[in-house]
Amino acid sequence: MITTRGWAAIGAAAALVLLWMGFGEPELLAGGIFLLSSVLIGALIVRRSRPDADLTRFITPLRVHEGDRARVEIRLFARRPLRPLIIEDEVSRLGRARFATARAGRNSSVTAHYEIVCRPRGVYQIGPAELVISDPFDLAAVRSTAGGIDRLVVYPSIEELDGFPATRGHDPSVQSAHPSHAPSGGDDFFTLREYRLGDDLRRVHWPSSAKRDELMIRQLEIPWQSRALVLMDSRASAHTPDSFEHAVRGAASVLHHFYRGGYLPQLWIGDTARPSAPAPYEIAMEKLAAVQPMEGLDLRHAVLRMRQHGYSGGALVMITGRLDEDNLAVFQTLGRDYSRTVLMVVADEDPEFLAPFKLGGAAAVQVGAGDRWSKAWTEAIGAGRWSTASPG
Numbered sequence: 001m002i003t004t005r006g007w008a009a010i011g012a013a014a015a016l017v018l019l020w021m022g023f024g025e026p027e028l029l030a031g032g033i034f035l036l037s038s039v040l041i042g043a044l045i046v047r048r049s050r051p052d053a054d055l056t057r058f059i060t061p062l063r064v065h066e067g068d069r070a071r072v073e074i075r076l077f078a079r080r081p082l083r084p085l086i087i088e089d090e091v092s093r094l095g096r097a098r099f100a101t102a103r104a105g106r107n108s109s110v111t112a113h114y115e116i117v118c119r120p121r122g123v124y125q126i127g128p129a130e131l132v133i134s135d136p137f138d139l140a141a142v143r144s145t146a147g148g149i150d151r152l153v154v155y156p157s158i159e160e161l162d163g164f165p166a167t168r169g170h171d172p173s174v175q176s177a178h179p180s181h182a183p184s185g186g187d188d189f190f191t192l193r194e195y196r197l198g199d200d201l202r203r204v205h206w207p208s209s210a211k212r213d214e215l216m217i218r219q220l221e222i223p224w225q226s227r228a229l230v231l232m233d234s235r236a237s238a239h240t241p242d243s244f245e246h247a248v249r250g251a252a253s254v255l256h257h258f259y260r261g262g263y264l265p266q267l268w269i270g271d272t273a274r275p276s277a278p279a280p281y282e283i284a285m286e287k288l289a290a291v292q293p294m295e296g297l298d299l300r301h302a303v304l305r306m307r308q309h310g311y312s313g314g315a316l317v318m319i320t321g322r323l324d325e326d327n328l329a330v331f332q333t334l335g336r337d338y339s340r341t342v343l344m345v346v347a348d349e350d351p352e353f354l355a356p357f358k359l360g361g362a363a364a365v366q367v368g369a370g371d372r373w374s375k376a377w378t379e380a381i382g383a384g385r386w387s388t389a390s391p392g
Helices: 004-023 026-047 206-212 241-261 281-290 299-307 325-337 354-359 373-380
Strands: 053-060 063-065 069-078 085-091 095-101 108-117 122-126 129-134 141-146 150-155 189-194 216-220 227-232 264-268 313-320 338-346 363-367
Touching: 004 026, 026 129, 026 141, 053 129, 053 141, 053 150, 063 281, 069 085, 085 108, 085 122, 095 108, 122 281, 150 281, 206 216, 227 241, 227 325, 241 264, 241 281, 241 313, 241 338, 241 363, 241 373, 264 281, 299 325, 313 325, 325 338, 325 354, 338 354, 354 363, 363 373
Parallel strands: 063 150, 227 264, 227 313, 313 338, 338 363
Antiparallel strands: 053 069, 069 108, 085 095, 085 129, 122 150, 129 141, 189 216
């Protein structure tokens, strides 16, 4: 309750009292008594002025890409007079906004706003806000929280890529320059699964939902040519801090490109034994916003378990930092299940294990930590194997 300035005043008052005891000057005693009285009166004032207010926060937009700006507006409704009032709103790991107003009247509103430079990527917590009321000399203050906690999701920055794979279906004699666009799946019933945020409610299987007392979705078969697996090597041993962030940006760029091009990509970043089912764009990008290097990830074993689930499709994109035998084993294990494979590597020099990938038919996209993915993607994806036309 007593502020730093208040404790300093108490210390000065004690010093004045000691000087009075030594020298006997009444002015010294009067000064000490004045400072102590000021602190006590200030404490009484703030104790009777505890904030009674509601705070609402509006964030625009709630999801942004790295480097963008988000606007936060705060609206405070005071049920009793507040003066002077300080509002502090903290964004975890990014900073704190502080506003001051001389007075907020009874049943009145106060509005303030600030902007956040959203860098680096991540999932950030905003709030709860703190309301601070102090006495006129700031010798004592009372704090209380107001408003809830909001989330701000900062996606990795993306680059616009050009070119789509000329994928084959199950019949190798049939090729397609673009995926079969089927955002809700194919026409054939495949299985039932639990409802996930973003699913089309028209796919709810109501009899099964009533039986299980939870929403069940009819999962339809995904066209083979529309499938893609974006596999990011998140092992800490395969990256430097700079290469990891550039790999995350590459994975985000590929996901954005594939979603826009009509694919239904799956994302695997090492967090589970199997890639997640094709999910809404926002869910996949939020996973990339929060991903961190993983210690002790056994890449080979994870991929072997992944293949047991029978995942296959038109395009496989592998993203890594330092190529090693584990990456080559992944390519040899999964590459046969996909008609096209793209290897994206963050390396300043040609990696030692790059040649076997090229001999195996993979398109290699290699960039340094400060280079752009878009240029290297266009140069690496030859017109003979890939199409630049998006599906119509």
